[in-house]
Amino acid sequence: MKPAATREAFGDVIVELAEQNQQIYVIDCDISKSCKTTKFADTFPCRHINVGIAEQNAAGVAAGLATMGMIPFISTYAVFGSMRMLEQIRTSVCYPRLNVKIACSHGGLTPGNDGVTHQAIEDMGIYRTIPGMAVIMPADYHATKRLVEQAVHYDGPVYLRFTRDPLPKHYGADEMFEIGKGKIIKEGGELCIISIGDSLHQALEATRILNERGVGVRLVDMHTLKPLDTALVEECIAKTGKIITVEDHNIYNGLGSAVAEVIAESGKGILRRIGLRDQFAESGDYEALLQKYQMDSAAILQRADELLKM
Amino acid sequence: MNADICKIGHLQQKACELREHIIDMIHVAKSGHPGGSLSIADIVATLYFDELNIDPEQPQRKDRDRVILSKGHCCPVIYGVLAMKGFFAVEVLQTLRKMGSILQGHPDMKKVPGLDMTTGSLGQGLSVGVGMAFGAKALNMESRVYVILGDGELNEGQVWEAAMSAAKFKLDNLTAIVDCNHLQVDGFCQDVMPIEPIDKKWEAFGWQVVKIDGHDMEQILAAFSTARKSIGKPTCILAETVKGKGVSFMENVCEWHGMAPNDNQCQLAFHELKGGQVQ
Numbered sequence: 001m002k003p004a005a006t007r008e009a010f011g012d013v014i015v016e017l018a019e020q021n022q023q024i025y026v027i028d029c030d031i032s033k034s035c036k037t038t039k040f041a042d043t044f045p046c047r048h049i050n051v052g053i054a055e056q057n058a059a060g061v062a063a064g065l066a067t068m069g070m071i072p073f074i075s076t077y078a079v080f081g082s083m084r085m086l087e088q089i090r091t092s093v094c095y096p097r098l099n100v101k102i103a104c105s106h107g108g109l110t111p112g113n114d115g116v117t118h119q120a121i122e123d124m125g126i127y128r129t130i131p132g133m134a135v136i137m138p139a140d141y142h143a144t145k146r147l148v149e150q151a152v153h154y155d156g157p158v159y160l161r162f163t164r165d166p167l168p169k170h171y172g173a174d175e176m177f178e179i180g181k182g183k184i185i186k187e188g189g190e191l192c193i194i195s196i197g198d199s200l201h202q203a204l205e206a207t208r209i210l211n212e213r214g215v216g217v218r219l220v221d222m223h224t225l226k227p228l229d230t231a232l233v234e235e236c237i238a239k240t241g242k243i244i245t246v247e248d249h250n251i252y253n254g255l256g257s258a259v260a261e262v263i264a265e266s267g268k269g270i271l272r273r274i275g276l277r278d279q280f281a282e283s284g285d286y287e288a289l290l291q292k293y294q295m296d297s298a299a300i301l302q303r304a305d306e307l308l309k310m
Numbered sequence: 311m312n313a314d315i316c317k318i319g320h321l322q323q324k325a326c327e328l329r330e331h332i333i334d335m336i337h338v339a340k341s342g343h344p345g346g347s348l349s350i351a352d353i354v355a356t357l358y359f360d361e362l363n364i365d366p367e368q369p370q371r372k373d374r375d376r377v378i379l380s381k382g383h384c385c386p387v388i389y390g391v392l393a394m395k396g397f398f399a400v401e402v403l404q405t406l407r408k409m410g411s412i413l414q415g416h417p418d419m420k421k422v423p424g425l426d427m428t429t430g431s432l433g434q435g436l437s438v439g440v441g442m443a444f445g446a447k448a449l450n451m452e453s454r455v456y457v458i459l460g461d462g463e464l465n466e467g468q469v470w471e472a473a474m475s476a477a478k479f480k481l482d483n484l485t486a487i488v489d490c491n492h493l494q495v496d497g498f499c500q501d502v503m504p505i506e507p508i509d510k511k512w513e514a515f516g517w518q519v520v521k522i523d524g525h526d527m528e529q530i531l532a533a534f535s536t537a538r539k540s541i542g543k544p545t546c547i548l549a550e551t552v553k554g555k556g557v558s559f560m561e562n563v564c565e566w567h568g569m570a571p572n573d574n575q576c577q578l579a580f581h582e583l584k585g586g587q588v589q
Contacts, residue, residue, distance in 0.1 A: 046448065056433075056434075056468040060438045061437050061440050064437065065444065065445045067376075067441070067445075068449065091431045092428065095418070096420055
């Protein structure tokens, strides 16, 4: 199966969903080509709103549409969809709990060569702190299609984060997903690797190598950062006691932090976090950046070795 | 003509009653924003007692008109008028800003019957109004959307993003009402951040502009009528007002932006309002 960026999946599925659901609207901020919503705009011109390069207005317009019973998807890049419109989303959407979805391409380091201004490494953590906001990053094409569908059925604000760059397809088209329920990809008793979004592919590679070495790994795709599947994290703690989190995000306030909170409150378990170590990256190829900033499978293996010795 | 005079007298009386509620609830709460609530009281009274298609028995009726108080800190004026219209009991006004009250310091649409939008962070309301007006048209509803802004609030860039988009989408069902009371928290608008010429700015952004005396019921009614007749253009009503209008010691005094009257001041204010010195 040909690799595909998850933004492509969003562009495909939003048209499929909108055919069934008249309430779905898309609000673009001049980057519909890049966010893959041009097919939606062509198919449903009356339900497509382009506000131009004005993200704060997009947030308010979405809030207004939601009060009228529509399900608006704001489509932009993750940097702008989280930070440029943050207070508008917090006060005009999350506080009144309006049914607005924020669907963002260019998550994490996936816009690689665009550089730091376009690499969102804080977005999921920022939205995790806002009461009532769900935060989701699907791991591949089909996961994206199913989780966007779930977001339509979810009553309340949702932040969805996609990749600019292509990812391998791990899931089949029939795979089922539920917001707030992590997926166990592989069972194993010595170590748990919990990943979110594109990091699943690094985690899969590390798991393959560890399995070859005879190490049993439980691999979890925690596609929903919030509401976190704490029961599954607690199960991972009970099962192996040794956990590695992997995320294409700053290590602060993302998946690693969320899992650390569960571990700390349970009083059991050891954790290693893979992610950007509180620094901005730089322009470069996505895969090369993951390697340089120690967010790739090699980095996971290094942490695994540390934990397995303990 | 007699009917008109009668209507205007009725609206003036409602505005006066609304001002008494504003003073009373802020006095009881010991905090709140009287200045900007009083400056917009005549317009709000006219909106709710003459212009709007709303039903206190069905506050969520889909085809209702909608009001967004973008200058959310002036919520006493909306709380007062909603109580007067019967959306909730007048006694509830005594709970303003108290724990457990539906009347939060800044308005919460999920708590207050008849309130169409949560506001309080300046600059956000007009964008929401654009979304509502767009939605109403998409649903073939006759609903009109009114957004009340302060002149100081026009400092916020988002207002102009929203203004641009309202013109693009030809939202003739959208009316922005700017309460031009010339004061903001740190002083006169012209000193803090000069915003004039406001009319030319809105016109340049593609809006129909109507300038009125925001304390003259006849002009207010005429402006709403002009807005209704607009085809393909949103309307901006620039209302020349006096901050603190109706209570002489509050008029044009910056400090009354966000200060509660004490017992004496409250009595004085009531005396003035009851003495019919409002107009």
